[in-house]
Amino acid sequence: MSNDATTTTVDTRYRDSSLSVDQRVDILLSQMTLAEKAGLFFQTMIAMGDGGELSEGDPAFGVASNREYVVERGMTHFNLLGVAPSAAHIARWHNKLQELAASTRLGIPVTISTDPRHGFSENPGAAILAGPFSQWPEPLGLAATHDPALVEEFADIARREYTAVGIRVALHPQIDLATEPRWARQLQTFGEDADLAGELGAAYVRGFQGPTFGPGSVSTMTKHFPGGGPQKDGEDPHFDYGREQVYPGGQFELHLKPFEAVFAAGGRQIMPYYGMPVGTEYEEVGFGFNKGVLTGLLRERFGFDGIVCTDWGLITDQAIMGAEFAARAWGVEHLTPAERMIKVLEAGADQFGGEDDPSMLIALVESGEIGEDRLDESARRLLREKFLLGLFENPYVDVAVADAIVGSDAHRQAGEIAQRASIAVLQNRATDAGAPALPFARGAKLYVEGIDAEVAARYGEVVDSPADADIAVLRLQAPFEVRDSMFENFFHSGSLDFPADVIAHVAEVAASVPTVVDVFLDRPAILAPIVDAAHAVVANWGASAAALLDVLTGEFAARGRLPFDIPRSMAAVEASRPDVPFDTEDPLFRFGHGLSL
Template structure:
């Protein structure tokens, strides 16, 4: 494809906003070439240039230039990769990309999507750092609040921030049930309980999609990972060949559909199937993106879903990630060629290929007669319809100056901070005797009257206390007490830990925290040393349900978070904000209990240390 002067509006009757959307779609579809239709079916990562300019080719990520994607490949759907310093820069880049799209033969606008951008997760395979956006707890933290109204408000704020910069598709929410404690993707779920996940997932979707007013002001939500990605064999993730199997020894396949039923009721627009392949069920043993019995039989026919189905990333072609070879996640169909995989995905009932940029394969399939033009039109029609409904054909541009005012506004940041505080969950809080060394002294050094020691819980700690900190910046903590350099000097120690995970072979694998849930011996030894010197509070980032037994035995108080600033944590620990969070999953008592549990069954580890819903008030 080549650049062409934009025809007059009269030559583009589909731009007539007075016509019904269905008619506008057919008018445009009739004008499209095979190559232009094929371009619609691919959505992949894209980068922006410096300070909002269009990007040239990016060898580090193996990405072509923005121009090559839009003009030469005819693609119009992209997942924005990376973090920009300002919202205005994203908005300017978006507008330039839309100008580039407008210069093509038919001027089809681009649709920009994104993985979650509002949370603290550092996993670029599942979410983006927040950058200029307001910061909220991850989905597990939203679940810990148990507040559907708060979750819908989050979705509404995120919708306003996304649309301000031109992002119109959210590659979320993730309503998988975290029924296998070792699974690496639990952080972006709403936890282990199907009813709570369905309630909060529906609220999340309503917020993003502007309630019942889906249209130019909305963000199209893509719920994932149908039909539920939680029951992973041994807790391994199907991004990798060793984690490709999903198993259902408890016979709970249907339970994992419940949150999706709530999403359909909420009017979700798009669905992403997962990489995994079901083993030992009535369904074909191939990855869900290739699985006709699941995508057509379940999703299209049983649930009557007529929205967009976009595969998870990289089902067709092998790739390189961080310089390492990475095979296509074509589980169960590894023997097929890339073109044959494309055909099987379309035959299964999907519309779009995530993480791929090979429309020439669709052209080849139609040319050979393996794919009918009518089948191609079915998916092209759905994808065009969404662009029209989002208002992209009527006004694809955004106000770049307003973006910096809307995104990360003081109000939005304050609400995100409040959600962080509301999600923090106090799990244990032991009583400790007062330290006689710090009794008040009378002038001249004579000891004054000493009250009988009275035991009190370590939390909340007193404002002005001497604080020894690990994982909290001293300048943040200065507002709460006097920061000291050693446990021996402190009244209370506060240590922030990451839930444990096993180191794997490649960089990309280590973004997916998997394996044992036991804390390393050196971490526990250090905790014991600090706790022996001073009352100690341990805050754990629980992206997975860590084995907290040894921590609870040693520390004087234990707290869980799912994305919270140091200030948010200290507000709760000092009592400035009430502790409200409740566990969104069980905390197992041992690895033996985890290994004996059934991956598809919630709350299945024997004698958990803390149960779903546990949380202390201060």
């Protein structure tokens, strides 16, 4: 079909909602040019302009202007970049972007996606700060509640907040199993247990997609098929030293179990991971290129007919945040971008994540290297999703109500309650006075580190020295190794041992006053030295200082339970098998551990 359709009369019956979705897809697809089809296949980052205006692009992130993407390149799927000062800002920009899309020949509406936005993470490679959205524990914290109803409540609230600003695809949940304690991406998972991950993943999908998938839904893109947890040495495949997924315990099938639960719940989309399987029956190439995995396993065995979008940047090796890395096309680094594109499509994927050059795909079809019928197969899936989401009927949102919905008092209160419910008390031994350290009485003299003094002052008298305190509360981050670039250091990797100076400091404080140590456990740190020194040890996965202090003072009952084992030593971690859950020898604390106060 010619790319020049300027003189063709458009058959607008695809806008007739009385027709079936399949009929509407057929009518629209039959009159799309090759360029218009190709534009569907690319999902990349997009920027907002100041004040909710259209953006001229963001050179720092290699992002083109809104007009170039939508009008000149014909793209209609975007992952929203950055944090806005208000929901109204996002909603206003979204409507202007939809107006821009409506000005094109066929007026195909834009679909906006996002990485998680409701937590505490500061890793732009995995999640975005909450900004105007209600703030909840990270998924590991949701897992620490062991409560599917709470997870579904979160997802339902997130759905309402997303749809209020025009976000219609969640690039989550992440249901990889956290079976390698060193792996950097555990914070966005539901932990180490396959049954719990499946149960919570299904609840998450139900909350986001709603009872019936349609105009009020957010489509979920579950990741990372077929399970991204078994990383060799726990290194992440964003980087060349983390390319291999290994299965020395023969547990490939176990990592599929949470996906089966999500499929049963109606999950609509899938993202395969960067990693390449080593020592399995599958080709040793990244999962986005892997036909045995995407077609043989996902499409044929599980019967999945939804959208498959690759992880970001498999085709053109784009730099990340200004840092140069080797290709993330593991196992096929030697292929040209065009050859990689062919392999992705032959594998069974529908979209190229993080890519923005439809001209390459057009050229492959024009040269006969890819048949247009192959494009039509994926285009049907992509268009069907837009129709089912109701974007052709009404792609716009109500700017006037966005701020009232997003981050409303009720939503924020629900998030605050969830933060408190996720906090796990791991140890609570007696002080010299003979009583357990927790709960401590309001009004006590408090020495705090990692807590704003104004917040702490609501719970007691803040003092400057442990020697003057009745109790000390120290907040720590689980340890990680510093790597060479800023982007690498967003992915906390390497040893789980606390530095000697941190352990010595905790011991020094605890020698002079009963001490509570709260650790942000984005990975299962080696807590043994902290447990030996401190009177009480607490874990969180995203909780405000007020949420923590409410639990420590007994204002809110301690309910959280570990979503993974806590290893006893790094030697035990290094000896464990990356694909096998609960495989470190003699763990310090077991999955499900959590004390009541």
